[in-house]
Each structure stands twice: as C-alpha cells, then as structure tokens.
Amino acid sequence: MNNRIINHPILDKQPFTEPINFSFNGKLYTAYEGDTIASALLANHIRILRFHEQSGKARGIYCNIGHCFECRVRVNGQVNIRACLTKVEEGMIVESETQKAAPLDPKKTTFPKTYAEYLALGEEEQNE
Amino acid sequence: MNKYDVAIIGAGPAGLSAAITCRKQALKVVLIDEFPYAGGRLLGQLYEEGDGTWWNGIEEAENLKKEAEDLQVHIQLERSVHHIEQTKASSFIVHTNHGTVNASNVLIATGAAESPCPIPGWTLPGVMSIGAAQVMTNLHRVKVGDRGIIAGVNILSVAIARELQLAGIDIHSINLPNPQTTSKEDSHPKVVMEKLTHLAHLAPSSFIRMGSSLAKFQFIRDLAVQFYPRSGMPMWGMPIHLRKAIIQINGSDQVESVTLARIRPDGSLIAGSEEEVAVDFVCIAGGLYPLAELAATMGLPFQYVPELGGHIPLHNQAMETPIEGVYIAGNITGIENAKIAMKQGTVAGLSIAYRQHQDEAIEKARRTAIEDVEKTRAEASIQFDPQIEEGRKKVEAKFWALEG
Numbered sequence: 020m021n022n023r024i025i026n027h028p029i030l031d032k033q034p035f036t037e038p039i040n041f042s043f044n045g046k047l048y049t050a051y052e053g054d055t056i057a058s059a060l061l062a063n064h065i066r067i068l069r070f071h072e073q074s075g076k077a078r079g080i081y082c083n084i085g086h087c088f089e090c091r092v093r094v095n096g097q098v099n100i101r102a103c104l105t106k107v108e109e110g111m112i113v114e115s116e117t118q119k120a121a122p123l124d125p126k127k128t129t130f131p132k133t134y135a136e137y138l139a140l141g142e143e144e145q146n147e
Numbered sequence: 148m149n150k151y152d153v154a155i156i157g158a159g160p161a162g163l164s165a166a167i168t169c170r171k172q173a174l175k176v177v178l179i180d181e182f183p184y185a186g187g188r189l190l191g192q193l194y195e196e197g198d199g200t201w202w203n204g205i206e207e208a209e210n211l212k213k214e215a216e217d218l219q220v221h222i223q224l225e226r227s228v229h230h231i232e233q234t235k236a237s238s239f240i241v242h243t244n245h246g247t248v249n250a251s252n253v254l255i256a257t258g259a260a261e262s263p264c265p266i267p268g269w270t271l272p273g274v275m276s277i278g279a280a281q282v283m284t285n286l287h288r289v290k291v292g293d294r295g296i297i298a299g300v301n302i303l304s305v306a307i308a309r310e311l312q313l314a315g316i317d318i319h320s321i322n323l324p325n326p327q328t329t330s331k332e333d334s335h336p337k338v339v340m341e342k343l344t345h346l347a348h349l350a351p352s353s354f355i356r357m358g359s360s361l362a363k364f365q366f367i368r369d370l371a372v373q374f375y376p377r378s379g380m381p382m383w384g385m386p387i388h389l390r391k392a393i394i395q396i397n398g399s400d401q402v403e404s405v406t407l408a409r410i411r412p413d414g415s416l417i418a419g420s421e422e423e424v425a426v427d428f429v430c431i432a433g434g435l436y437p438l439a440e441l442a443a444t445m446g447l448p449f450q451y452v453p454e455l456g457g458h459i460p461l462h463n464q465a466m467e468t469p470i471e472g473v474y475i476a477g478n479i480t481g482i483e484n485a486k487i488a489m490k491q492g493t494v495a496g497l498s499i500a501y502r503q504h505q506d507e508a509i510e511k512a513r514r515t516a517i518e519d520v521e522k523t524r525a526e527a528s529i530q531f532d533p534q535i536e537e538g539r540k541k542v543e544a545k546f547w548a549l550e551g
Contacts, residue, residue, distance in 0.1 A: 023288055030205070030285065033288045082278065
C-alpha cells in the first residue's frame with residue numbers, strides 16, 4: 020500500500036492512472052504522471068534520499084521547493100539534482116549520494132572571485 | 148538574437164499576473180520558474196474564507212496558467228535563474244541552468260522562502276518545513292506520514308495543520324520550537340501570543356475569538372500566557388501550545404519521536420517537564436521571508452523591514468526599482484497573501500508596458516491598479532503582520548530618498 024491521498028473532502032479525486040517506472044538505488048518503483056522524484060519516493064515510503072558527504076548521516080527532503088538542496092540525488096549519472104524540482108521520467112535511474120572519504124578537500128584551491136574572472140576561464144574550466 | 152520585451156522570474160501569482168498584463172499590451176514575454184508547475188506558493192493553498200467558500204490555490208494557479216498560455220506567454224518551467232546582468236540600458240541577460248535569455252526589462256517575482264528554525268535532530272529524514280508538507284499533501288497528494296507534530300505557532304502553521312488534517316493525517320499538536328536554539332520571535336510565549344491575537348478572528352474556537360477583542364489590553368495577553376491551559380488550546384481538535392516547546396527530534400536514521408518540555412512565560416525551560424511523543428514526521432514552521440538573492444546579485448539596494456518579513460529591495464508603488472527596467476512584485480516586496488501578489492503583478496506589468504509604449508491610457512490603468520492593491524490589502528482576511536502598512540511606508544520613503 021502506498022502513501023497516496025486519492026480521495027479528499029475538498030479537492031478533486033485523484034485516481035493516479037498513468038504509471039511511470041523508475042529505479043532508486045537499483046530497485047524498481049512506480050511513480051505517476053506529475054510526480055517529482057521526491058514525491059514518488061515518499062509515496063513509496065522512502066524518506067532517506069542520501070547520506071551526508073562528510074558525516075554519513077541520513078538526509079531527506081526539507082523544503083520541497085528547491086531552496087535547501089537537502090534532497091540532492093544522482094539522476095541518470097548526473098550529480099546534485101534536486102529531487103523536489105525534477106519530474107520523474109520513464110526509465111529514470113536515481114541514486115543516493117554517500118559519504119565521501121575527503122569531502123572538504125577539493126583538488127582545486129583557487130576559484131574565480133568575480134564574474135569577469137569566471138568568464139575569462141575556458142569552457143572546460145567553467146564546468147569543473 | 149531572440150530578445151524578449153520582458154523576462155519574468157517566478158511563475159507564482161505575481162509573475163503570472165504580470166505576464167498576462169504584459170501580453171495584453173502586446174509585449175513579448177518569457178516567464179521562467181524552477182518548479183515543474185506554474186503557480187508558486189499558490190500551489191497547495193487551501194483554506195476556508197470568512198464567507199465559508201474555499202480558496203483553492205491549485206485551481207487559481209491553473210486558471211492563471213491557462214490564461215497566460217492562451218495569450219502565448221512563453222512559460223519555461225524546471226529552469227533555474229542564477230544571475231541577471233545588465234549589459235547596457237534596456238539590455239539584460241538572464242543566466243539559467245539551460246542557457247541565457249535576453250530581455251529589455253526584468254521582473255523579479257521570486258516570492259518567499261521559509262525561515263529555518265533549527266531544533267536538535269532536525270536533519271533527520273521525516274523533518275520538513277511546513278510548506279513542504281503542504282505541497283506534498285495538496286499538490287502531489289502524498290501523505291508525509293501517519294502522525295506528525297508541528298514546531299512553530301504562526302498563521303502558516305495553523306492553516307497548513309488544518310490542511311494536513313483534511314487529508315486524513317493525524318496531527319498530535321502545534322508547539323513552540325526550542326527556545327534555546329531559535330529566535331525569541333518564534334519561541335517566546337508572549338511574543339507569539341502578541342502575533343496570534345491578530346489572527347484570532349480566523350479561529351473557529353470561540354475562546355480564541357473572544358481573545359481577539361480582549362487582546363488589545365496588554366495585561367489580558369500577559370494573563371492569557373500566564374494561565375495558558377496545560378492541555379493547549381484546541382483548534383479543529385488539534386491542541387495549540389504556547390507553553391510547550393519541541394526541544395529535540397529523535398530517531399536513528401529517521402524521525403521516531405520528539406521530546407517536548409514545558410516552558411515559562413519568559414521562554415525558559417521547566418526542568419524535569421520533558422516528555423517523549425512518538426511521531427513519524429515533524430513540520431517546522433519558521434515563517435516566510437522575501438526571496439531576494441537575484442535582486443542582490445543585480446546590486447539593487449535593500450532595506451531591512453521586519454514588518455515585511457526581512458530584507459526588501461527598494462521599490463515604489465509602481466513596482467519600479469532604482470535600476471531602470473528592473474521591477475519587483477509579490478512576496479519579494481513583503482510577505483502578504485496571494486491576492487495582493489496578483490494585484491502587484493498587474494501593477495508591475497502595466498509599469499513595464501508604460502515604459503515600452505509611453506501610452507497615457509496605460510498610465511491611467513496603472514493608477515487604478517495601484518489603488519486596487521491597497522483596496523485588496525485593506526480587505527485581506529489574513530494579514531501576516533499587523534504593521535504591514537508602516538513597513539511599506541518605510542520602503543517607499545527610502546526609495547524616494549535615494550531617487551532624490
């Protein structure tokens with residue numbers, strides 16, 4: 020049984036008729052048309068979206084509108100995607116980030132300080 | 148190069164209304180929002196008006212979106228704006244996660260975000276902002292849990308608690324957040340009581356309603372806090388506590404319980420009064436603040452106005468900022484309800500159209516629209532802060548002082 024609110028005393032009935040299949044950490048789940056990754060996972064009773072890069076502690080959604088970045092997951096191989104702002108698509112592969120060995124030790128030590136300095140970088144460096 | 152007359156950031160009530168207004172004046176409009184649905188904070192709003200009718204924000208959002216689409220506003224969702232730069236007069240480049248957009252005018256209608264209210268344990272999965280629970284429940288139609296508790300007593304938490312209850316979710320109670328880790332504004336019983344009395348006319352409980360007429364006397368408010376019932380004040384069957392705080396959230400890798408403690412009228416904890424309550428989710432309600440980072444990246448001047456919810460970019464009643472071609476509307480100008488945001492959006496739209504067309508008929512319509520904002524404000528059944536008018540005057544005065 021999932022966590023859906025099908026009938027509501029004021030709002031219209033929402034029958035959830037168009038299933039979408041996606042995976043989270045290798046397991047298959049069903050979402051419905053209109054779901055974000057965050058809502059689809061919560062409907063499937065999944066609250067732990069990732070483990071903190073440094074402490075390894077479990078984290079889930081917090082603000083659900085894109086401000087807090089607590090719900091960041093890996094989507095089709097791309098890191099740091101906000102689960103609350105991203106609609107589920109058929110066949111989407113969603114994965115949790117996990118604790119890193121040295122999260123606060125980036126290879127790069129100097130960063131552009133102004134927008135002009137950023138623009139002066141090559142495209143490759145800008146994307147780093 | 149494809150250049151728009153106006154780029155609007157934020158597809159909430161203000162942005163949508165402005166887009167509609169601009170299209171009616173034949174401007175070329177792009178409306179950008181990072182959320183997958185247009186509507187902003189309208190999405191999820193569901194409350195009963197004074198006359199017994201229901202305000203359904205999702206329906207309002209759909210109607211506005213449909214009107215905007217029919218008028219061929221270019222709506223771009225799931226697109227985040229992180230910077231706006233001005234290259235010359237009437238030339239703005241909007242930087243997004245999917246390339247740039249060029250426009251002659253920019254309207255920043257980014258709305259509001261929820262203030263954090265840290266309580267030990269608040270990073271556990273199952274702890275979320277009250278607005279998160281609202282969107283999950285009413286928009287996505289997903290239950291955030293079976294039995295929850297709320298930290299933060301304010302207009303938003305009381306309204307959304309009711310919405311969760313309507314969706315069949317059990318709410319244990321509404322309490323203050325830990326006074327040792329949050330601001331006095333949020334956790335001091337007397338300060339919170341002060342604010343609540345201004346909402347009391349909305350309450351179904353006759354006791355609280357009675358409170359609103361008595362509340363003009365300070366000593367009554369003090370007495371009410373002093374003798375606040377230990378079982379809380381029930382509203383729709385949910386107890387509201389002004390003398391209890393959630394001091395800790397417990398669980399190994401998700402929420403399992405909270406620790407409540409009684410507090411004195413001055414906000415200090417009563418040692419030995421702790422009790423543990425089993426819940427599977429916790430909502431944190433720290434109130435709203437204007438979301439103004441984009442205005443800051445553009446170099447717009449700000450004024451801190453607590454009555455309006457935080458740092459406000461300077462602007463006038465026509466929604467103009469000190470940078471020509473840059474406008475703001477909606478909750479970025481101060482925390483108020485969605486109806487006011489829509490009216491402000493119309494004003495901003497007319498200001499932009501007037502700048503483009505220099506047409507006296509538009510200027511006349513704008514004057515009427517400004518009056519309409521004030522009328523809507525005066526009629527609002529929900530006021531987020533009793534001193535909104537004073538706050539707005541402060542911003543307006545600063546704006547004109549700057550303009551000389």
